Amino acid sequence: MGIISRGFSGRRTSADVKLPPGQYLTTDFPVLSAGPTPHIALEKWEFTIDDGARVLRRWDWKSFRELPTENISVDLHCVTRWSKLGTHWEGVSLDTILAEIETDAEYAMVRSYGGYTTNLPLDDLRNKQAWIAFRFDDEDLAPEHGGPARLLVPHLYLWKSAKWVRGITLMNDDQPGFWERLGYHNYGDPWREQRYSGGE
């Protein structure tokens, strides 16, 4: 326990809400991005899977939207400490996206319009844990929240859920993405409070 802050009592979250350590509840949806919001026309949008040397799969918006979709209800945890519970999305499971990809790669670099990147183990994109989401609360996903489509990988801090996603590069060796190079944790598990590199 830290030193006591004289006169501080704080505002606690109701005991029946289970949040990761150090998080607080919010009901709105704050935006955090490192640069301007890209605006991508659907007719120019594409999503590719590559292995660093060649493109293995490619979808345009039409073929992407022909993939089977799922309704998703998940909790979001941002490294800036807000959590938002029970958010509703529609998207395509990464299990569907990766179904026909044969690879020995163990890591993935997720790439976005605007140049953002984030890395994670490929296994974290599989087994009903990750989606490419294009609707939020029954509306098309707004550009400031990552539209037309963003990665949704809610078991990790939200910076891993890359906005404006345009593809995934499969990697044999792990490499850090944008925030992972700039002081944030390489993996980012909110339940282990993996916020910053160098540990807690």
Place this chain on the structure above:
Amino acid sequence: MMWHVGTVIALQNETATARTIALQVPGWPGHIAGQHIDVRLTAPDGYSAVRSYSIASTPSSNGRMELTVERLSDGEVSPYLTEQLAVDDRLELRGPIGGWFVWRPRQTEPVQLIAGGSGVVPLMAMIRSRASAASAAPFRLLYSVREPGAVFYRDELRAISDQGDSVQITYAYTRAVPKNWPRSVGRIDADLIANSTWPSRLTPTCYVCGPTSFVESVSVLLLACGNKPDKIRTERFGPTGGRQ
């Protein structure tokens, strides 16, 4: 990243709702202008709350640091920091954090700072870093603020803009202007961007900090003037907190 214990050595009100907190932090590793820290408050029963705040002071190695905190009416930590915290109190903090929204003295290109309200705090750290490094990098600050009484660092900014070779500062008042002010109230618009910021042909690095809607609209205006997305760095805060 370890927690440090700082001692409050001075407090100064910037506006009716914002206060600068000067801390002495033994063992502090130093920071780069634009970075932020985590502040942790702990109640007697062990409950704690942590929020991030931008560092306002210039990088220095002597363990002294200043934060400027704006009180959020529904906040959990900012009311304590702006109303209850007293000189000689101790405060736990951790950092510095963030390696993107930063300015380093080795940067020589023109710099365009654009602040909305309390978003001026990390930009002030950059202005102060420029001065303490005796940098000649050309700086401009466009500062959008509700009214004259809401300006942070008023005297220091006036002194800086009065110096010849220094930082050009333009204010945009959104609710009330000072007496005899040449412009009417209004948000930052295309005209103001065109007339008061660096031309995009000089490829300035732009730092935009403020509420989300402010950062969104300013970024769009900067892009429309020909600035490239990779030259625009943003830091946003939402109504529920995020960074200050």
